[in-house]
Amino acid sequence: MPIDQDPVGKLLADELEARDWSQGDFAAILGRPTQFVSEIINGKKEITRESAAQIAAALGTSAELWLSLQDQFLLAKQAKDAGTQTRLSGVRTRALISKHAPVELLRKRRILTATNLGDLAKQVMELYELDSLEDEPAFLVAARRANKHEDLSLLQTTWFACVRRQARRQPPAEPYSAKKLRDLARSLSQTLHTSEDFEQLPNRFREAGVRLVFVDAFPSAKIDGGAMYVDGYPVIGLSGRGKRLDKVLFTLLHEIAHILKGHVDEQHYIVEEIVDPHAGHGVQESEADDLAGELLFRSAFPQVPARIGGPWVDQVANQLGVARIVVIGHLQHKRRLDWRTTLAKNAPVVGDALETWK
Structure with a gap:
């Protein structure tokens, strides 16, 4: 774009001079008042699509030419205006x-x-x-290089960044130990029976060299949890989506499984929605689901009767040493109980406990 573009009015005046036409002559040709031509030449009036078409018809050019010349001048003028450039910046x-x-x-x-x-x-x-x-965020570049088919949405990327930010504020107490993490994972369903039981979880994970953080789910972003490495240490992030104790517990075990299975490292991370295991998904997700299921129950789940009642649920929960809602949630995922079952009424939620992690 020429910086010293002449005003379109001057260019029009040059055309009239080359033809020995006065402004009055040109106004008569256009069927316009002389003042109309004068204001264009003096830069007091801009050329419109209609007037550009009339000028073009009179001079044997195109309307686009005159509109383009005018735009070039105005844009060049704007490019030199400090106030405008500050606003555009x-x-x-x-x-x-x-x-x-x-x-x-x-x-x-x-x-x-x-x-x-x-x-x-x-x-x-x-x-x-x-x-x-x-x-572009470095973790996106690294992930795209390692996993060409995976891309995060804006909200997923932001959630990841917030988890990483929280993790950096919580240095682990010990070097990472896969054995300690696995032992801790096996104890979770036995020790997490109420919302209050979740409050000290980050400290328990720090002893295994893992940082556990909570970043609340973003509206409309289907994120349950994530696993990643930050500064050489594994990090688990939970969004608390749904807040129900058994759902958050299973998400936690699922993310632990990703770490134990070696699915994440400095170049690979996971930010995900924990989908219905019956829906079918990739090998890593199936492996994480399977291991999470093994970690959830210390012994085999008993045979399920045709009719499931509250007393049987209580008996199984006591037998397995887990919260009642964990048994109910397992049966719902196995499609042996409807998601609207009254057995899940007043299910414990852990939202308040997760808030204490911040």
């Missing part, structure tokens, strides 16, 4: 920020708190660990 920055982050959602969560654009950009770069807003 702000627009570009806000667009880059929005490419990375759901800003309003993160403001509501008090994750982003800046009130001016410059500080907001810094907070976004810190959250996603970017050197520039033009960059």
Whole structure:
């Protein structure tokens, strides 16, 4: 685009001079008042589509030419206007920020708190660990290189970044031990019977060299949990979606299984919705489901009667040493109980306990 583009009015005046036409002559040709031509030549009036077509008809050119000449001049003028360029720079920055982050959602969560654009950009770069807003988060680049078929949505990416941020604030107490993690996993269903039992879980995981964090589920984002490595240590993130004790427990065991199975490392991470095991999914998810199921019950689940009643559920829960809702949830997943069964009424939820992890 030419920076020193002549005003379209001057170019029109040159055309009239080349034809020995006065402004009055040209106005008469156009069927317009002389003032109309004068205002265009003096830059007081912009050429419209209609007037461009009339000028083109009179001069044997095209309407597009005159509209283009006018736009080139106005854009060149705008490019040299400092105030306009400052405003446009702000627009570009806000667009880059929005490419990375759901800003309003993160403001509501008090994750982003800046009130001016410059500080907001810094907070976004810190959250996603970017050197520039033009960059892509390194974990996305690494994951795409390792898993070409997997992409995260904006909300999944943001949830991942929030989990990583929380994890960095909680250094593990011990080096990671797969044996300690497996032993801990085997004890969870035996020790997590109430919401309060969940409150000290992060400390128990720190002793195994694993960081356990809670980042509340984002609206409309189907995220139950995730597993990843941060600074050489495994991290498990839970969203608490659904809040029901058995669902959160199974998600936790599922993510533990991903770590124990070696499905995650510095280059591979998992952010997921725990789907119905009957729905069919990849090999890693099947392996994680199977191991989570083994970790859930210390002994074989008893044969299920044709009619399932509360006393039988209580008996099995006592026999297996698990919360009553864990038995009910297992039967629901196995499709032996309807999801609307009255046996699940007043099921314990763990949302308040998860909030204490922050």
